[in-house]
Amino acid sequence: MTVCNSCRYCEGLCAVFPAMEMRRAFSDGDLNYLANLCHACGACYADCQFSPPHEFNVNVPRTLAIARNNSWRAYAWPQAFAGLFARNGVAISIIAALSVAIFIFGFAALTDHEVLVGVHTGPGAFYALMPHNAMAALFGAAFLYAILACVMGMRAFWRDIGAPAGMTTDTASLWQAAKDACTLRYLDGGGVGCFNEDDQPTDRRRIDHHFTFYGFLLCFAATSVATLYHYLLAREAPYPWWDLPVVLGTLGGIALVIGPIGLLLAKSQRDPVLVDQTRKGMDVAFIVMLFLTSLTGLALLLLRDTAVMGPLLALHLGVVFALFITLPYGKFVHGLYRFVALVRYALERRAMAPGAATE
Ligand code: SF4
Numbered sequence: 001m002t003v004c005n006s007c008r009y010c011e012g013l014c015a016v017f018p019a020m021e022m023r024r025a026f027s028d029g030d031l032n033y034l035a036n037l038c039h040a041c042g043a044c045y046a047d048c049q050f051s052p053p054h055e056f057n058v059n060v061p062r063t064l065a066i067a068r069n070n071s072w073r074a075y076a077w078p079q080a081f082a083g084l085f086a087r088n089g090v091a092i093s094i095i096a097a098l099s100v101a102i103f104i105f106g107f108a109a110l111t112d113h114e115v116l117v118g119v120h121t122g123p124g125a126f127y128a129l130m131p132h133n134a135m136a137a138l139f140g141a142a143f144l145y146a147i148l149a150c151v152m153g154m155r156a157f158w159r160d161i162g163a164p165a166g167m168t169t170d171t172a173s174l175w176q177a178a179k180d181a182c183t184l185r186y187l188d189g190g191g192v193g194c195f196n197e198d199d200q201p202t203d204r205r206r207i208d209h210h211f212t213f214y215g216f217l218l219c220f221a222a223t224s225v226a227t228l229y230h231y232l233l234a235r236e237a238p239y240p241w242w243d244l245p246v247v248l249g250t251l252g253g254i255a256l257v258i259g260p261i262g263l264l265l266a267k268s269q270r271d272p273v274l275v276d277q278t279r280k281g282m283d284v285a286f287i288v289m290l291f292l293t294s295l296t297g298l299a300l301l302l303l304r305d306t307a308v309m310g311p312l313l314a315l316h317l318g319v320v321f322a323l324f325i326t327l328p329y330g331k332f333v334h335g336l337y338r339f340v341a342l343v344r345y346a347l348e349r350r351a352m353a354p355g356a357a358t359e
């Protein structure tokens, strides 16, 4: 950063360089802020005249990737689970496998064999295998835990980067950060696209990120609408294919198959010089979990009127449960910390604007 701050050649590429130029020295919190502001587009490595084999050995994307990964460990809540970031690939697999096994054997133990492999159709069919209240309690608890752990991590990050005490109420900065996050503004390599396997930038990674992000949101919206149906309208799942939760879930599920496949492909082709090789397992594990969630969900939709509905529901719930409880300790958090960094950046920009009142 000190070399970059003298050079400033890359200042038009993304938010990291203008944020860096607002500082003369860099505390750990500053570096974590810049690291999470970086979208890993690779453009500053491709453009850098001081990258290897130059003796300065400047490699901003990889340096910030390492700092970013270390920062997620430092902010993890509770700290006892911080080590999961390093072992995430393995941990996710084990947790997912155990969850699925517990669900399947739990079903078999709680219900008779005929219920597990029988054909169930119409409203309430899913609950022949597992009562709705048990399902809601289990998944509600896992989801609330994930939210709590993520919020605690974001809070620690917000404090460490020297942001104003408490959460900001500056709506203009929040709106700017939301726009930048939802459009992935800084994943465009300064306008040319993202560098991945060679020196030919493309928008592929950005598009695959969009499929994944909006697919995830659509699936979340489907679950939320289904919950409202259940409690407000007393309408029980499964719903017909044309009903809102199914339409949202189908569109989200398809997007959440396309996006993760594209991201996995891009990851397998990515130039190793750009990435923190030690955390590749964590990245891959999260994408695989998203892919399995949507795949098992779509399979359940297609086969819900057949005898495989029971085992498929068990499998889908197991994968979703594992996804929920590992969310705070894997790649998922990059979106949260990046949003917090974008809010901080928007606040700084507004404070620097001529005539702006400082916070
Ligand atoms: S990455 Fe290289 S070219 Fe870009 S600002 Fe830093 S030193 Fe300069």
Ligand code: SF4
Pocket (backbone or CB within 6 Å): 010, 013, 014, 015, 016, 017, 037, 038, 039, 040, 041, 042, 043, 044, 045, 060, 061, 064, 186, 189
């Ligand atoms: S990799 Fe891309 S987003 Fe990250 S600092 Fe370089 S230009 Fe900015």
